[in-house]
Amino acid sequence: MDKHTGSQGQFPLTQNVTVVEGGTAILTCRVDQNDNTSLQWSNPAQQTLYFDDKKALRDNRIELVRASWHELSISVSDVSLSDEGQYTCSLFTMPVKTSKAYLTVLGVPDKPQISGFSSPVMEGDLMQLTCKTSGSKPAADIRWFKNDKEIKDVKYLKEEDANRKTFTVSSTLDFRVDRSDDGVAVICRVDHESLNATPQVAMQVLEIHYTPSVKIIPSTPFPQEGQPLILTCESKGKPLPEPVLWTKDGGELPDPDRMVVSGRELNILFLNKTDNGTYRCEATNTIGQSSAEYVLIVHDVPNTLLPTTIIPSLTTATVTTTVAITTSPTTSATTSSVRDPNALAGQTGPDHALIGGIVAVVVFVTLCSIFLLGRYLARHKGTYLTNEAKGAEDAPDADTAIINAEGSQVNAEEKKEYFI
Numbered sequence: 001m002d003k004h005t006g007s008q009g010q011f012p013l014t015q016n017v018t019v020v021e022g023g024t025a026i027l028t029c030r031v032d033q034n035d036n037t038s039l040q041w042s043n044p045a046q047q048t049l050y051f052d053d054k055k056a057l058r059d060n061r062i063e064l065v066r067a068s069w070h071e072l073s074i075s076v077s078d079v080s081l082s083d084e085g086q087y088t089c090s091l092f093t094m095p096v097k098t099s100k101a102y103l104t105v106l107g108v109p110d111k112p113q114i115s116g117f118s119s120p121v122m123e124g125d126l127m128q129l130t131c132k133t134s135g136s137k138p139a140a141d142i143r144w145f146k147n148d149k150e151i152k153d154v155k156y157l158k159e160e161d162a163n164r165k166t167f168t169v170s171s172t173l174d175f176r177v178d179r180s181d182d183g184v185a186v187i188c189r190v191d192h193e194s195l196n197a198t199p200q201v202a203m204q205v206l207e208i209h210y211t212p213s214v215k216i217i218p219s220t221p222f223p224q225e226g227q228p229l230i231l232t233c234e235s236k237g238k239p240l241p242e243p244v245l246w247t248k249d250g251g252e253l254p255d256p257d258r259m260v261v262s263g264r265e266l267n268i269l270f271l272n273k274t275d276n277g278t279y280r281c282e283a284t285n286t287i288g289q290s291s292a293e294y295v296l297i298v299h300d301v302p303n304t305l306l307p308t309t310i311i312p313s314l315t316t317a318t319v320t321t322t323v324a325i326t327t328s329p330t331t332s333a334t335t336s337s338v339r340d341p342n343a344l345a346g347q348t349g350p351d352h353a354l355i356g357g358i359v360a361v362v363v364f365v366t367l368c369s370i371f372l373l374g375r376y377l378a379r380h381k382g383t384y385l386t387n388e389a390k391g392a393e394d395a396p397d398a399d400t401a402i403i404n405a406e407g408s409q410v411n412a413e414e415k416k417e418y419f420i
Contacts, residue, residue, distance in 0.1 A: 010034055012091040014101035019079050020194045021105050021137075026065060028073040029089030029099065038092045039072035044085030050074050081105050081137065081165045106194035107137025107166040112202040114188050116172075120238075122287070123210035127177050131188030131202060132170040139167035140192040147184055151175075182208035182238055211288035212237030214244075216281050223271055224299050231266040231294060233281035241283035249277045271298045 012029050019025040029039055041049045048056040053067035065073035076083060084105040091097040112133040121127055131142055139158045144151040155172040171188070183205065190200045212235045219230035233244045246253060246266050253259040253266075254274075260267045268275060275298055282291040 010037060010091060010093055011097055012039065012089045012099040014087075014089050014099040016102045016104070018104040018106065021079060021081060021107055023079055024075055024077045025079050025083070025103055026073060026075050027087055027089075027101055027103070028065075028071065029101075030071050031091060032070070034069045034091075036069055039067075040090045040092070041072060041074050042088045042090070044087065046088075076103075079103075079105055081107060081163070084165075105137070106192075107135050108194045109133040109136035109140040109169070109190050109192050109200065111200050112142070112188050112190045114186070114202045114204045117204050117206070119207045120209045121177055121207065123177065123179050123208055125177055127175055127206075129173045129186060129188075129204060130170055131173075131190075132168065133190050133200070134161065134168040135166045136169060136190075136192055136194075137166045138193075140169050140190050142169055142171040143189045143191065144171065144173050145187040145189060146175075146181075177206065177208050179208060179210040179213075179238075181206050182210070207238075209238050209287055212241040212283040212285055212290045214281055214283050214290045214292040216279070216292045216294040218294065222299060223296060224301050225271055225273065226301060227271055229268045229271055229296070231268070231279060231281070233264045233266070233283065233292070235264065235281075235283035235290075237283065237285045237287070237290075239285045239287075241285045245282045245284075247280045247282070250280075273298055 010031055010033050012031055014027070014029050017025050017027060027041060029041065031037075031039065038052050040051045043049055043057070049059075049062055050056060050064060050067070050072065052072065053064060055062070055064065061077045063075045063077070065075050067073075072089070084103055087101045087103055089099045089101065091099075110133050112131050114129055114131050116129045117127070131144070133140055133142065142154075142156065144154050151173060155174075157170045157172075159168045159170075160166075161168055169190075173186070186204045186206060188202045188204075192199075215234045217232045217234055219232070220227075223229050231246075233246070235241045235244060244264050246259075246261055248254060248259075253261075258269045260269070264281075266279065266281075276296055279294045279296055280291055281294075282289060
């Protein structure tokens with residue numbers, strides 16, 4: 001009874017196995033309760049591989065791992081795609097009990113290849129790259145990356161290989177290139193479960209040809225008279241631009257002794273006002289040419305301000321007259337010039353502002369003198385006595401008339417004459 005009960009509890013247990021092509025598969029059959037009943041492994045073609053610990057099939061790839069009343073384990077090395085299928089573990093009871101284990105063999109995708117790139121590519125051209133891999137089972141997945149950023153808009157194609165077990169997968173990427181793509185690595189990545197989270201990749205570094213880009217960089221943002229200035233012509237392009245060409249106001253550099261070109265730099269020694277103008281840098285390569293301009297304005301050198309003392313300006317005019325109407329104008333003018341605080345220190349030559357101030361003071365004093373003299377003459381009266389005013393008509397001769405006039409001078413009527 002116990003034996004029968006034990007026979008009823010006997011049953012082989014197996015598990016499905018997945019292995020990468022070229023790897024080793026371990027097939028295990030276990031029996032929890034076994035009363036010394038034999039175990040056997042057979043392949044998908046129903047060929048016996050092992051009966052207990054006895055090897056039945058001459059295949060050097062198949063080895064015994066462990067054999068006991070409770071377990072029969074075997075290994076299959078260098079697994080190929082043809083080994084895939086359903087394997088059977090048999091427990092020889094009455095009746096025979098079996099358990100199936102499916103062996104899945106993964107086809108490893110070949111290293112991907114990128115095609116379609118021909119160097120160089122001109123800026124603005126449409127580029128089409130294709131990434132292809134074969135031998136994957138199941139079909140592999142292909143992803144594209146540029147600058148570590150995945151590109152989603154791609155075409156995907158899957159084809160079955162001639163062995164009708166593996167697949168060839170391809171993906172096509174289309175995009176229009178610009179100068180920012182030069183030197184960029186475009187990566188095709190193949191993901192597959194057989195790769196153990198380590199994808200296979202193919203990389204294509206882009207080479208883009210484009211016209212130069214030009215920028216002028218001054219050595220100082222505030223050029224000043226007497227100081228040097230360096231203008232650097234920064235040019236980028238592929239192929240590299242030829243030596244740059246410097247011009248001023250559309251012509252050659254006017255002063256080669258002070259304007260020295262060294263590589264991509266223009267060195268101007270001791271700036272002066274004649275250097276003002278538009279400087280142009282031109283770069284050329286086999287694709288085209290480009291240029292940039294820099295407008296130079298030479299500024300005056302700021303000077304240190306001198307201490308300023310303000311002296312009040314004093315102007316006096318005095319006019320003295322006598323009874324004989326003789327005038328003797330005496331004019332004195334005291335002025336003090338105040339230095340313009342905005343005047344440049346170290347400036348040589350006449351001070352036009354000071355001279356103009358002095359001239360203005362002199363003119364003002366002269367006008368005041370004329371005005372005061374005119375007012376004095378208008379109000380001053382000059383008087384005299386006329387000897388012939390009285391007695392001249394009654395006197396017999398001139399002498400008597402004069403004597404009579406002097407005697408009566410007190411009572412004589414005065415005649416007045418006004419000078420205007």
